[in-house]
Amino acid sequence: MKYLRINDLKMLALAMVIFAVLQLLITGHIMSSFWQLNLIIIGINVIMSVSLNLINGYTGQFSLGHAGFMAVGAYVSIVLTTNFQVPFFFAILAGAIAAGILGFLIGIPTLRLRGDYLAIATLGMSEIIRICIMNIQYVGGAAGFKGIPHHTTFAWVFFFMLFTLFFIKNFVNSTDGRACLAIRENEIAAESMGINTTKYKIMAFTIGASFAGVAGALFGHAFYLVSPNSFTFMQSFNYLIMVVLGGLGSITGSIAGAFVVTFISAALASWPEFRMIIYALALILMMFYRPQGLFGYMEVTNTALFRKFLSKPAVKTATDNSEKGGSANG
Amino acid sequence: MAEAKEDKALLRATDVSEVFGGLKAVADFNFHIDKGELVGLIGPNGAGKTTAFNLFTGVYQPTTGQIVFDGKSIVGLKPYQITQRGIARTFQNIRLFSELTVLDNVKIAFHFHVKYGLLETVLRMGRYFTEEERIDKEARDLLKIFHLEDKADEVAKNLPYGAQRRLEIARALAAKPKLLLLDEPAAGMNPQETKELMDMIRWIRKEFGLTVLLIEHDMSLVMGICERIYVLEYGQIIASGTPEVIQKDPEVIRAYLGGEA
């Protein structure tokens, strides 16, 4: 299976080229600051949507509270950098760990619930998190936390995004990832195949929450001020839209969803009603005509174009890179 | 004497009953299957056959009684723990991972036997590659036995019905059970397919040194293949013994002819 490692390197090289081009556009002041900021937001949104996809798409547990974990990551990291001068990298790490621990603690009771009940419970949990933050005067309460050092650059976002993609891609292509897929497909059968379904639901939820924490930390340091209003359930819905439009169970889809939604939001910033009406219609029409989302379970790395670029497995059929099960060897 | 018998039985249920809201689905259920045996569980619809399976696999917990597998009680264990102890099953209403490939369906069942950790997964190092290679090979070998090797990359829900039933058995075997429970494996199959399935069950039992318990409606299959048969009616065992004994048992004839004909 050496070909997988070679493919990883190829994808890494491709990513580096993309990074170099974008970075040149930024340092050369060719890209306007408006688009620079949007690029950072796209990167953060990719982390959010891919990590939410691990929970909602791959494991089939419908979470509606992803913004809550983002809030935890943001607040933990901005307190550390602003009040304790902790280096940015470690602050991000701390934010991720805090969000992960909270995800774990929230996951244990709520993941016993199914489908729509879980959706409302996670939404409720994230609102409780937000209301709690609003009532902590140490972090500025409802007015928000001011005077945050501006650490987040495009490079930070890009490499953390790359790490997230790499991590989640490898996870879903492993036995643990397959366990998660099995839970999505048929929980009773998964259990009877020796899979501890509770453990894997919580694992997916915790990993997803940790990456939301990373995204939150990056988001927090992109602005001078962060307030609890940035993490309402409307924000969670926003990430849900990205995942659903892109495809529940496709990393490519989540990336595409993050791009499309961020662009629409930026382009229609002056007409917020239209933006939301478009999302609303897109969600409804998508459920009518293509409920699996734009990409379904497909990955761009499985398309003919990419297959030429990537190495083939030594055995006669592509196994690790099968169409279904969301493999993305990149 | 009882001690010696305990040792021989791979699975033993003693005085098991299961009550759903005042209704006894299974009562005074005494059952055993020895290592290497192929036993059938038959009975009219609603007799409690699938309930017995659900009790053996931890989907239901017995209201009273004891279930011992391989010398240890399995009462109170979760289904996945029981599978890890060595009981695997198929379902009456097929429960495949329908959106996944045939190969992935089987690979999932290896889960408990895969030896690499989360760190090795995420960084793609250590045992990840060797183990994935091994699972891939073993899964394909299993598919070959069930004539599914050329369908490895197809999505499970697109398989024809008979192939789906076979895939379910292949998947159960991937969990490397000592005891295989088959819930109506021939349901919906034509006589030709049923015959092939019988041969297959015989063969895998020998090849894997399995103990097999099957629920079946198809009398010819049960009589042709099973060494011992239990007959359930209204949640109680009304007869047990070799196919010849069962065929002549007046209680069984009454239950079948009186109940269903």
Place this chain on the structure above:
Amino acid sequence: MDLLTQIVQQLINGISLGSIYALIALGYTMIYGIIKLINFAHGDIYMVGAYIGFFAITQAHLSIVPALLISLVTTGFLGMVVERLAYKPLRHAPRISVLITAIGVSFFLEYTSMYFVSPTPRTFPAVFGDVAVNIGDIVINGQQLLIFGITAVLMVVLTYIVQRTKLGKAMRAASYDTETAQLMGIDSDRIISFTFGIGSALAAVAGVLVGIYYNSIDPLMGIMPGMKAFVAAVLGGIGILPGAVLGGLILGIVEALVSGFISSTFRDAAAFAILIIVLLVKPTGLFGKNTKEKV
């Protein structure tokens, strides 16, 4: 005011708020009971009801009762249209698809309303002067009396419809077992449509009452009460009508007590905390029975 008076006063406030939750929760619970859908858009139906009432009073200069009736009928009809257009095509789709559609419908109602009526909150006209009943230090104001009265009337009407009429009986049959009901000759599409109609009509009344109670309405006013009404429905046992009423009242009282004695910022947190506790301790709710998936 001594502590006891305060508690009683908060109880009265809580019951008024709870009655409104109960009216919305009834729609939630009926709809969930029949098609197993958390109708995320239900709170927005309530918002539309409030606006129709508002325009009936301010533009058409109607008095409160005709305004309520117009809102009730129009919004009930809107609920049926939403069901017909958005949910009916997905009758056999996975539940998550329908849930996502409901979220879409919710956004659609919120933001098209925002487009037409502007996002700024409107001041609901005072339909009562300063009518108030004083019992010692305890005050029950006119708005609260109106809420109690109208809620009570609607409960009686609803009970009559569900228990006595043919449609109501069919509704109960369909929510018990849709397929069997269909085999018994019940037109389930019609029943579902009817359920959406009734549920939406009740929500519309709640919308108008809230407008009168708080004097202010805006296009996003439905989100929170919508979710809280869902909490109320779950608390009482989803699909059970008396459960929704009880759940609504309990939720209203708890919220009033939390805002009265702790801090109003924790009001919303209390509702969600109740939801999570109920789901963990008794997911079927106060009146619910246990069911298990057949293997």
